[in-house]
Amino acid sequence: MKSEHIDMSIQHHPDDELLVGHAAGELPEAWSVLVATHSALCLDCRARVYAAEAVGGALVADACPVEMKDGALEGTLARALEPRADTTTRAVGTRAEMRDTKPIFPQPLRDYAGGDLDGLRWRRLGRGAYHIPLVSGRGAPTARLLRIPAGRPVPEHGHNGLELTMVLRGSFTDGGQRFGVGDVETADTDLEHQPVAAPGEDCICLAVTDAPLRFRGVFARLVQPFIGI
Amino acid sequence: MSAARRGLSWSGPSSQLNRLKLLQHDKPSHQEDASPDWNALLCDVARQDRAAFAALFAHFAPRVKSYMLRLGSDPMQAEELAQEALATVWRKADRYDPARAAASTWIFTVARNLRIDAFRRRNHPEPDPNDPALIPDPPASADMVVSHKQDATRIRKALAELSDDQREVLQLSFFDDQTHTQISQTLGIPLGTVKSRIRLAFGRIRNLLEDEE
Ligand SMILES: [Zn+2]
Numbered sequence: 236m237k238s239e240h241i242d243m244s245i246q247h248h249p250d251d252e253l254l255v256g257h258a259a260g261e262l263p264e265a266w267s268v269l270v271a272t273h274s275a276l277c278l279d280c281r282a283r284v285y286a287a288e289a290v291g292g293a294l295v296a297d298a299c300p301v302e303m304k305d306g307a308l309e310g311t312l313a314r315a316l317e318p319r320a321d322t323t324t325r326a327v328g329t330r331a332e333m334r335d336t337k338p339i340f341p342q343p344l345r346d347y348a349g350g351d352l353d354g355l356r357w358r359r360l361g362r363g364a365y366h367i368p369l370v371s372g373r374g375a376p377t378a379r380l381l382r383i384p385a386g387r388p389v390p391e392h393g394h395n396g397l398e399l400t401m402v403l404r405g406s407f408t409d410g411g412q413r414f415g416v417g418d419v420e421t422a423d424t425d426l427e428h429q430p431v432a433a434p435g436e437d438c439i440c441l442a443v444t445d446a447p448l449r450f451r452g453v454f455a456r457l458v459q460p461f462i463g464i
Numbered sequence: 465m466s467a468a469r470r471g472l473s474w475s476g477p478s479s480q481l482n483r484l485k486l487l488q489h490d491k492p493s494h495q496e497d498a499s500p501d502w503n504a505l506l507c508d509v510a511r512q513d514r515a516a517f518a519a520l521f522a523h524f525a526p527r528v529k530s531y532m533l534r535l536g537s538d539p540m541q542a543e544e545l546a547q548e549a550l551a552t553v554w555r556k557a558d559r560y561d562p563a564r565a566a567a568s569t570w571i572f573t574v575a576r577n578l579r580i581d582a583f584r585r586r587n588h589p590e591p592d593p594n595d596p597a598l599i600p601d602p603p604a605s606a607d608m609v610v611s612h613k614q615d616a617t618r619i620r621k622a623l624a625e626l627s628d629d630q631r632e633v634l635q636l637s638f639f640d641d642q643t644h645t646q647i648s649q650t651l652g653i654p655l656g657t658v659k660s661r662i663r664l665a666f667g668r669i670r671n672l673l674e675d676e677e
Binding site for chain 2: 264267271275276285288289292293298299303311314315316337339346347
């Protein structure tokens with residue numbers, strides 16, 4: 236299946252059921268941020284999301300109609316013609332159009348990060364690594380940015396659920412595979428994985444997890460309660 | 465796999481077993497093969513054509529209302545959301561591109577985004593077509609406009625060719641606000657089976673869409 240992917244520079248994609256869940260509007264926000272960010276860079280996954288949305292469209296077109304109230308058409312038109320501001324909310328941040336250079340982060344991610352890579356305030360995570368929480372909530376999947384120093388491993392960890400890691404800058408290797416910009420690594424509970432950033436450049440990732448990570452290092456265990464990861 | 469992925473706990477109301485009975489109404493049919501050209505009508509709406517809007521409204525508003533009801537709205541809320549969705553269709557019709565999607569697809573995404581906004585109080589993250597960081601779609605051709613006209617018909621045909629099991633998981637995903645975990649509980653099948661059914665069903669639909677392009 237995955238060999239059909241058109242953009243050969245991206246080798247690792249999110250699973251189809253995540254793309255379908257995103258299109259259906261059923262994914263928790265953290266997963267959807269990752270799917271949308273990946274889709275901005277991956278033509279093939281964007282096409283798959285479109286196809287899944289077309290399924291939603293066909294299902295709605297085939298739904299049993301439920302009668303609207305009397306005067307609904309007139310009411311809707313009156314509502315549509317009311318002047319109003321576009322309610323699309325965007326985080327304060329640099330809109331790409333105003334910049335000289337192409338942003339590193341695609342748009343849905345800039346909304347959540349409050350801007351592009353160059354304006355971020357990183358929080359220390361220990362061992363030279365940094366992070367920025369983007370989406371979090373009790374019991375809900377969390378999304379955050381991770382910055383792993385060049386040539387260094389992410390602190391060894393296992394986790395309780397699914398973890399997706401998308402590379403935004405630089406690259407890392409894990410289990411003999413290379414993950415470059417746009418690639419998404421899918422890791423399960425079973426997988427005791429150890430991503431190592433490639434030498435030469437810090438690796439910036441978008442990491443989404445179901446459940447709080449269980450870092451193994453003594454130091455990480457000590458700080459975990461305080462930094463809330 | 466199933467235990468491993470169980471953590472994918474998508475939020476949403478608890479399973480609604482009774483809704484399953486409604487599914488049979490949605491068995492794909494071919495009744496609409498002679499239906500109006502919704503894509504062209506939606507383009508007319510972008511030019512403020514009220515007659516075109518009335519035609520779209522008559523067809524889609526009751527179906528969007530049905531979608532909202534199925535997803536757990538009460539009747540007043542469903543009416544409200546359907547009206548709001550169609551009002552959004554009027555206001556944003558100029559953003560609709562018939563080379564990129566069928567009208568039904570675009571209207572579905574408008575309704576879906578409204579629902580997420582209304583129930584979860586957040587936006588649906590999506591790539592921005594004008595973002596310089598986006599890898600742009602290949603240029604659209606006239607063929608693509610023609611091709612998307614057939615989307616709904618082709619998908620309906622593809623849905624009809626799926627096994628009942630496969631169709632059911634898709635309908636539950638899109639229509640019943642059920643996470644994959646909840647679907648596995650509703651149907652009493654392992655989560656891994658839910659996921660593989662979705663993947664198979666979606667793969668078959670994609671093949672059918674591509675074959676006929
Ligand atoms: Zn992809």
